[in-house]
Amino acid sequence: MKSRGMIVVMVGVLALISLTWLSAPAAAAEPFVIGGIFSATGPQSYLGDPEKKTMEMLAAEINAKGGIKGTPLKVIIEDDEGDSTKARLHAEKLVHKDKVLAIVGPSLTPTSMTVLEVTQKAKVPLISCAAAVQITSPADQRQYVFKTAQTDQMAVARIFSYLKGKGITKVAILTMTNSFGDAGMKQLTGQAPGAGMEVVAKETFGEKDTDMTPQLTSIKGKNPQAVICWGTGPAPALVAKNMKQLGMKMPLAQSHGAASQKFIELAGDAADGILMPAGKLTIYKLLPDNDPQKAVCKAYDEKYQAKYNKPASSFGGYAYDAMGMLVLALEKAGADREKIREALEQTKNYAGVSGVFNMSPEDHNGLAPDAFVIVKIAGNAFALAD
Amino acid sequence: MVGDNRRRPPLSCRRRPYLRPGPEGHAITVDNFGPLLQYLVSGLTNGAIYALIALGFGIIYNATTIINFAQGEMVMLGALCAISLYQLYPSLPLAFVGGVALVTVAGLLLERLALRPARDVSPITLIIITVGGAVFIKGLAMSFWGKEAYTLPPFSGSTPLHLGPATMMPQNLWVLGVGALVVALLEAFFRLTLAGKAMRACAYNQRAARLVGIPASRMVQFSFGLSAALGAAGGILIAPLTLGVYDMGTMLGLKGFCAAILGGLGSSLGGVLGGLLLGVAESLASGLISSGYRDAVAFFILLVVLFWRPQGLVGGRG
Numbered sequence: 220m221k222s223r224g225m226i227v228v229m230v231g232v233l234a235l236i237s238l239t240w241l242s243a244p245a246a247a248a249e250p251f252v253i254g255g256i257f258s259a260t261g262p263q264s265y266l267g268d269p270e271k272k273t274m275e276m277l278a279a280e281i282n283a284k285g286g287i288k289g290t291p292l293k294v295i296i297e298d299d300e301g302d303s304t305k306a307r308l309h310a311e312k313l314v315h316k317d318k319v320l321a322i323v324g325p326s327l328t329p330t331s332m333t334v335l336e337v338t339q340k341a342k343v344p345l346i347s348c349a350a351a352v353q354i355t356s357p358a359d360q361r362q363y364v365f366k367t368a369q370t371d372q373m374a375v376a377r378i379f380s381y382l383k384g385k386g387i388t389k390v391a392i393l394t395m396t397n398s399f400g401d402a403g404m405k406q407l408t409g410q411a412p413g414a415g416m417e418v419v420a421k422e423t424f425g426e427k428d429t430d431m432t433p434q435l436t437s438i439k440g441k442n443p444q445a446v447i448c449w450g451t452g453p454a455p456a457l458v459a460k461n462m463k464q465l466g467m468k469m470p471l472a473q474s475h476g477a478a479s480q481k482f483i484e485l486a487g488d489a490a491d492g493i494l495m496p497a498g499k500l501t502i503y504k505l506l507p508d509n510d511p512q513k514a515v516c517k518a519y520d521e522k523y524q525a526k527y528n529k530p531a532s533s534f535g536g537y538a539y540d541a542m543g544m545l546v547l548a549l550e551k552a553g554a555d556r557e558k559i560r561e562a563l564e565q566t567k568n569y570a571g572v573s574g575v576f577n578m579s580p581e582d583h584n585g586l587a588p589d590a591f592v593i594v595k596i597a598g599n600a601f602a603l604a605d
Numbered sequence: 606m607v608g609d610n611r612r613r614p615p616l617s618c619r620r621r622p623y624l625r626p627g628p629e630g631h632a633i634t635v636d637n638f639g640p641l642l643q644y645l646v647s648g649l650t651n652g653a654i655y656a657l658i659a660l661g662f663g664i665i666y667n668a669t670t671i672i673n674f675a676q677g678e679m680v681m682l683g684a685l686c687a688i689s690l691y692q693l694y695p696s697l698p699l700a701f702v703g704g705v706a707l708v709t710v711a712g713l714l715l716e717r718l719a720l721r722p723a724r725d726v727s728p729i730t731l732i733i734i735t736v737g738g739a740v741f742i743k744g745l746a747m748s749f750w751g752k753e754a755y756t757l758p759p760f761s762g763s764t765p766l767h768l769g770p771a772t773m774m775p776q777n778l779w780v781l782g783v784g785a786l787v788v789a790l791l792e793a794f795f796r797l798t799l800a801g802k803a804m805r806a807c808a809y810n811q812r813a814a815r816l817v818g819i820p821a822s823r824m825v826q827f828s829f830g831l832s833a834a835l836g837a838a839g840g841i842l843i844a845p846l847t848l849g850v851y852d853m854g855t856m857l858g859l860k861g862f863c864a865a866i867l868g869g870l871g872s873s874l875g876g877v878l879g880g881l882l883l884g885v886a887e888s889l890a891s892g893l894i895s896s897g898y899r900d901a902v903a904f905f906i907l908l909v910v911l912f913w914r915p916q917g918l919v920g921g922r923g
Contacts, residue, residue, distance in 0.1 A: 265752065265753075396897065423895075423896050423897060425897075425899065427852075427853075427856055428896075428899065429651075429843070429847030429853070430647050430846070430888070432644075432646075432888075433888050433891040433892030434892065436639075436643040436647075440640055452754070456754075456848070457847065457848065460846075464765045465772050466765055466767075466772050481754075485754055485756050487756065487758075487763070
């Protein structure tokens with residue numbers, strides 16, 4: 220008898236819980252709630268901070284204009300500090316507690332890989348701002364995952380085709396030992412045979428290393444026709460300085476991870492002549508007026524500059540494009556995760572900061588290698604190289 | 606910010622035939638000597654900085670028998686203070702002197718505010734306090750300077766110098782030269798001045814030194830100021846080569862600690878020797894084996910020394 224009473228009580232409790240569960244979304248249905256997860260602090264904050272600021276800027280702008288078709292937008296942004304565990308906890312919270320319609324971010328490949336496990340299972344659209352190919356492929360396991368950053372695959376393809384055009388076939392690669400550098404190393408060595416390139420030396424350096432002359436000395440001994448450096452943060456600037464010190468006059472190509480004004484500032488006069496694949500935001504002023512991305516880049520840069528008194532970065536641009544496409548999807552689909560996913564997948568010819576997006580069920584990135592241009596540094600500024 | 610003040614060589618030097626692999630690209634004959642000399646140059650430069658940091662560890666250890674783990678942060682403060690001063694007023698000598706002076710004050714404050722109030726506790730507690738101090742200084746630097754890296758122009762241009770088959774920047778010579786000068790001055794101070802002799806007396810036997818009227822607590826404070834100044838000098842010297850960033854101090858501090866242990870904690874000669882050896886070992890390891898082993902080498906050496914010769918090469922007071 221006693222146990223039956225317990226069961227009745229338990230059923231009652233369950234019913235209560237499920238009632239509150241069911242009523243919660245109904246009560247929160249007023250504004251469109253979307254989440255953001257960025258590495259806004261910590262060592263990778265140069266990525267996450269502009270992304271967070273961009274998302275905040277756009278949300279304020281949309282709400283000032285009366286929201287999306289009259290519905291205000293509520294943005295909940297979490298900071299994962301570059302930590303995968305924290306990113307996962309934030310994703311769980313956004314999905315289950317805040318019941319967001321979609322999430323923008325995270326900023327990094329490792330954090331994106333753990334967050335997409337959560338969102339894929341809960342069927343919440345995720346638009347990652349990180350670069351690696353495996354975030355959106357294999358496509359059949361990533362129905363709810365999109366990304367706006369160009370992949371390193373495209374950057375490598377772009378550099379190889381440029382160098383090839385200059386008659387260079389023997390390259391040395393020098394990559395950073397972090398996820399960005401490792402992914403670059405994989406792409407560089409993987410694509411080299413197909414592109415007709417021979418990798419004559421393969422060296423690495425740490426994120427915090429301050430002297431790469433030993434690695435470069437051993438590269439120098441192998442006589443490459445060009446050096447390709449793949450890394451983020453201040454260290455690639457030191458590679459440029461050290462190459463100048465060693466009198467290595469072959470061309471140096473850096474990755475898109477180094478394509479910023481800060482790089483030129485840090486490398487000083489060693490920056491001259493360096494090649495890199497860059498998103499169009501870096502050089503939008505040099506683009507012809509008929510380039511579809513010119514106006515978008517200009518608008519973003521001017522808005523960001525006005526609000527934060529700093530030039531916009533291509534990293535913030537990933538969040539800008541993610542928000543742009545998400546807002547279009549919300550307009551079309553309303554507060555329905557499944558319909559938002561479909562709308563995102565149908566995005567065609569969307570001219571964003573990072574490229575022209577053509578999404579499809581097989582390609583949730585939607586960019587082509589022409590999203591990158593090869594730029595060359597001359598006289599402390601970027602110039603188009605081809 | 607720094608970009609505006611950067612010196613640029615005349616246009617004729619900057620134009621380089623970039624996209625043509627020069628004739629020398631194929632002509633260089635690789636003998637083993639060239640790369641080795643290059644590793645040595647790079648290793649000695651880094652080693653000189655480790656030596657300055659190791660000396661700082663030694664001075665404080667001699668005065669207090671504690672290890673000041675905030676030593677690396679003093680290097681960072683030195684670099685960043687000098688960079689900021691240079692941005693305010695573009696004069697390198699002033700930035701150097703000003704940077705060292707500011708960081709000396711920071712070292713004195715660390716002793717006065719964090720360690721003096723707890724002076725009667727065990728050394729291990731004091732060491733933990735210095736770890737806390739290091740984290741605090743790093744955090745403060747992050748909120749003041751942000752997470753970006755800054756650069757300081759080299760002291761005398763950036764035209765590489767040729768030393769046989771190896772090349773070096775004039776800044777490498779500055780690091781080695783000023784490093785040697787600072788070490789010489791430090792030795793002279795300890796051997797020839799009354800204050801220096803008093804500090805050495807405290808190092809040998811603090812109680813006896815107190816008994817003959819040497820103000821031991823003043824000497825402790827002095828040792829913090831002096832080692833902060835040494836660290837700052839190292840940081841400013843290396844800043845043109847490595848850039849200044851808020852988190853550069855931790856690794857440098859640990860390397861300096863390895864150097865101090867390797868040479869013999871508390872011994873000046875040991876600190877210098879340990880620093881240079883460590884720098885060269887790292888550079889050879891990353892050049893000849895693999896760059897991944899660079900940091901591992903320092904800590905491997907530390908472990909080997911602690912197992913087989915805990916008093917260090919020169920036999921300090923460890």
